[in-house]
Amino acid sequence: MKRRSMISGILCFILFVISCGQVYAEPVQSGDKFTYEAPLTSSNVSLSGVTAARTLYVQLEDYWDVNTLTLNLDYQATQLSRREVSSVTLKMNGTAFYSFRPVVDEQKRQTISVAVPKNLLVSGSNSLSIEGYIVTHLPDQICVPVEKRDNWLELYKSSYVTVNYSKKDIGESIRDFNQRFIGLDSLEQGLSALSVPKDSDPAELEAAIYALSGFAKGNRSENNSIPMLPWGDSTLTERETVVVVSLYKDLPDQWKQALGQVSLADKALIRVVKSGGQTALIVTSEDPALLKKAGRLIGNQTLIDQLDGAEKWLDADTRVETPKISVSRNVTLTETGDKLNGMMHQEKSYFVSLPANRFIAESSKISLDFRYSDNLDFDRSLVTVLINDTPIGSKKLTKEAANQDQLTLTIPKNLEVSGNFSVTVAFDLELISAGCIELQDQMPWAFITKDSMLQLNTKDRTDLLFNNYPNPFLRDASFNKIAVLLPEQLDSYGYQTIGNLFHLLGKYAEANTGEVSFYTDGKLPGESELQQHNLISIGSYKDNAWLQKNNSKLFFQYGSNGEGIQSNEKMSIEENYGKRIGTLQLMESPYAKGYAWLAVTGASSKYSYLASGLLATDSAKWKVYGDGVVTDVDGNTKAFRFKKQAEPKDQGLVAQITERGDVMGFIVAAGLTFLLVVVSLVLMIRKHRKRAGGES
Structure with missing residues (x-):
C-alpha cells in the first residue's frame, strides 16, 4: 500500500509539473493575447475656456482582434474649477461613452483609466474627442458663466492607450504580408526586417531601398524604423516577417527551396513564402533591371494594397510608376463639408501634404466658404484661420452674410512652412446674454462648405x-539623383546605416521614380558623372578611400592618422572622445555647385550607424539642425552651423510673375486682347483708306 501510495504521489507530482508547464508556457499560437501601448499625443493638449474640444486619433491594425481598449488619461484642471458642475466627456468616432468630473488637488496631476466599448471601435484610424466644460464661477446657479482665461484643463503627453488583442492568422496575399510587416506592434517589438546579401551587388541595394521606401511610407510610427540587415546577422532569425531582396544567384538555399522551380531570366518575382517559422516576401530576379523594377513596385504602396494574391510576376512591360506629383495646385479642404456645433470656441483642422523639400511660396491663398447660425452676438463672433497653429487672419461674422460668407487670405511668406502642414479654421461663436442660457449641443453652429480651397504655390x-x-536629396517628392559612396566592405552596421538614411528619405518620397546609385571604393564612376549627383558618403577615414581624399573639405576632419575626429572652430574634441563620436555633415558637392554632399561618418562603422539614427525617424530628426552634427553613445547631440548665412535676395520681377499662375493668365489674356485690338485697328485703317481712295 505504501508503495502504491508513493507511486500515486509521484504520478500526481509529475502531472502537476506538466500542468504547471502548460499554464506558464510562453504564448506562441496566433490566438494568444498581446498588449500594445501607445501615447495618445506627442505634446500636451490644452482645453481652454468654458467649453472646448480636441480630437486625438487611435490606430488599430486590420489584423488585430481587439478584446479591450483602455484610455489612461493624465490631466490637471484649473485649481478654481467647480467640480460639482464641471465635466469632461469622451467620444469615440462621434459617440459619447464616458463623462467624469475632473478632480482638483492643488498642483497634482490626476489619472483616470476608462475602457472604451468594443462596438465603437473600427479597424484603422479611430477619432477620440475630448470635450471639456470647465466652470470656475457661478454667480447664479441657473446661469452659465462667461468664458474666462482661468477655465482650463491640461491633458498631458504621458497619457496613453492600452490595447489587448489577439492576432488573426497572417494571410497568404502580398497585401496581408504588407499590413503585418509595417504593423505598429511589429515595428515596436522588432519583428520586421528587410534583408539583403552580405556582399550586395549595387543593383540589389538599389532595389532594396526602393522597396524600403514603400514600407517606410506605410509606417505610421514616428519612433520606429525598419532595419536593413545582411544575411548572417544574428538578429535576423528572430524576426517574424522578413523581406528578402536579392538576385536569384545570391538567394540562400532556404529561400530557393521555398520558391521551388522558377524561371527568372526575363522576369522578376514577388512571392509570399513560409519557412522555418518565418513568413517572408521574396523579391528576386536574374535580371538586375527587373529586380530594381520589382523594388519600385513595392515603393508604390497603392499597387501593393491591390495585390490579393500570393505572388506577382513582372516583365519589361509591367507598369509600376506612381503618378506624377503636382507641387503647385488647388487643394480642397473638405470633400462634403464640415459642421461645427456649440457656442464659444470651435475649430476644425485639415491636413495638407506637401513634398518635404518644398515650402509655401508667395501668392498662396486660402479661400474659405462658410455659413453660420444667425442668432450670434455679432459684435463678438469671428472666424480665424491658422497654419500650423499660427494665425494668418480673421474676419468678423455678420448677420447679413450668415447664409453665405467668404474669407480669402494670402498665406504670409515669412511663415516658412515646408513639408506637410495643417490648416485650422476656428470659430468663436458667441451668443447674446450667454451668461444665462441653457447650453444646447446643436446651437449655435457653423458650416464649412466643400467650395473652400487652398491655392498652393x-x-x-x-x-x-x-x-x-x-532637401536636396528629394525633389518634388522623389529621390533626386543620389549617389551613395560606400566602403569596399560593409559590415552589419554599414547596412543598417543605409537602412536608416533611406527609411526617412523613403517616408518623404511620395513618388517611386527617382534615381539612386550605389558605388564602392573600387568601382567609382568618373568625376563627370558624379558632378550630376547629390552625394552621400558612408564610412570612416580608414575604410572609405573617397572620404579620405576629401577629408580637408569636412567641417569635422580626421587627424593625420585617421583614428579620430579633431577639434575645430566650433567644438573642442579630446583625442579619445574623437574616436567615440559619429557626425553628420551637409556640404556642397566637391564636384559641382548646386549639388550636396552628406557625410555620415565616425571612427568606426558603429559610430557612423549611431549618427545615421538621427536621420532615421521623425522623432529623432528634431535634434538635427545647422549643417554639422556630433553625437555620442551617451545620447549627447550637438548641432552647429558652419556655412555663412547668405543674404536674402529679392526675387526678380519676371521670376515672381512666372511663379503666379493667376498673374500669368491675366497677362496672356491682356496680351491676346491687345493683339486683337491692334489687328482690328489695322483692318479699320485699311478699310477707311480704301473707302477714301474710292471716293477721291
Whole structure:
C-alpha cells in the first residue's frame, strides 16, 4: 500500500509539473493575447475656456482582434474649477461613452483609466474627442458663466492607450504580408526586417531601398524604423516577417527551396513564402533591371494594397510608376463639408501634404466658404484661420452674410512652412446674454462648405541645412539623383546605416521614380558623372578611400592618422572622445555647385550607424539642425552651423510673375486682347483708306 501510495504521489507530482508547464508556457499560437501601448499625443493638449474640444486619433491594425481598449488619461484642471458642475466627456468616432468630473488637488496631476466599448471601435484610424466644460464661477446657479482665461484643463503627453488583442492568422496575399510587416506592434517589438546579401551587388541595394521606401511610407510610427540587415546577422532569425531582396544567384538555399522551380531570366518575382517559422516576401530576379523594377513596385504602396494574391510576376512591360506629383495646385479642404456645433470656441483642422523639400511660396491663398447660425452676438463672433497653429487672419461674422460668407487670405511668406502642414479654421461663436442660457449641443453652429480651397504655390528650399532636410536629396517628392559612396566592405552596421538614411528619405518620397546609385571604393564612376549627383558618403577615414581624399573639405576632419575626429572652430574634441563620436555633415558637392554632399561618418562603422539614427525617424530628426552634427553613445547631440548665412535676395520681377499662375493668365489674356485690338485697328485703317481712295 505504501508503495502504491508513493507511486500515486509521484504520478500526481509529475502531472502537476506538466500542468504547471502548460499554464506558464510562453504564448506562441496566433490566438494568444498581446498588449500594445501607445501615447495618445506627442505634446500636451490644452482645453481652454468654458467649453472646448480636441480630437486625438487611435490606430488599430486590420489584423488585430481587439478584446479591450483602455484610455489612461493624465490631466490637471484649473485649481478654481467647480467640480460639482464641471465635466469632461469622451467620444469615440462621434459617440459619447464616458463623462467624469475632473478632480482638483492643488498642483497634482490626476489619472483616470476608462475602457472604451468594443462596438465603437473600427479597424484603422479611430477619432477620440475630448470635450471639456470647465466652470470656475457661478454667480447664479441657473446661469452659465462667461468664458474666462482661468477655465482650463491640461491633458498631458504621458497619457496613453492600452490595447489587448489577439492576432488573426497572417494571410497568404502580398497585401496581408504588407499590413503585418509595417504593423505598429511589429515595428515596436522588432519583428520586421528587410534583408539583403552580405556582399550586395549595387543593383540589389538599389532595389532594396526602393522597396524600403514603400514600407517606410506605410509606417505610421514616428519612433520606429525598419532595419536593413545582411544575411548572417544574428538578429535576423528572430524576426517574424522578413523581406528578402536579392538576385536569384545570391538567394540562400532556404529561400530557393521555398520558391521551388522558377524561371527568372526575363522576369522578376514577388512571392509570399513560409519557412522555418518565418513568413517572408521574396523579391528576386536574374535580371538586375527587373529586380530594381520589382523594388519600385513595392515603393508604390497603392499597387501593393491591390495585390490579393500570393505572388506577382513582372516583365519589361509591367507598369509600376506612381503618378506624377503636382507641387503647385488647388487643394480642397473638405470633400462634403464640415459642421461645427456649440457656442464659444470651435475649430476644425485639415491636413495638407506637401513634398518635404518644398515650402509655401508667395501668392498662396486660402479661400474659405462658410455659413453660420444667425442668432450670434455679432459684435463678438469671428472666424480665424491658422497654419500650423499660427494665425494668418480673421474676419468678423455678420448677420447679413450668415447664409453665405467668404474669407480669402494670402498665406504670409515669412511663415516658412515646408513639408506637410495643417490648416485650422476656428470659430468663436458667441451668443447674446450667454451668461444665462441653457447650453444646447446643436446651437449655435457653423458650416464649412466643400467650395473652400487652398491655392498652393511652392518653391524649392536651396539652403544646404539640416533644417531643410531631406532637401536636396528629394525633389518634388522623389529621390533626386543620389549617389551613395560606400566602403569596399560593409559590415552589419554599414547596412543598417543605409537602412536608416533611406527609411526617412523613403517616408518623404511620395513618388517611386527617382534615381539612386550605389558605388564602392573600387568601382567609382568618373568625376563627370558624379558632378550630376547629390552625394552621400558612408564610412570612416580608414575604410572609405573617397572620404579620405576629401577629408580637408569636412567641417569635422580626421587627424593625420585617421583614428579620430579633431577639434575645430566650433567644438573642442579630446583625442579619445574623437574616436567615440559619429557626425553628420551637409556640404556642397566637391564636384559641382548646386549639388550636396552628406557625410555620415565616425571612427568606426558603429559610430557612423549611431549618427545615421538621427536621420532615421521623425522623432529623432528634431535634434538635427545647422549643417554639422556630433553625437555620442551617451545620447549627447550637438548641432552647429558652419556655412555663412547668405543674404536674402529679392526675387526678380519676371521670376515672381512666372511663379503666379493667376498673374500669368491675366497677362496672356491682356496680351491676346491687345493683339486683337491692334489687328482690328489695322483692318479699320485699311478699310477707311480704301473707302477714301474710292471716293477721291
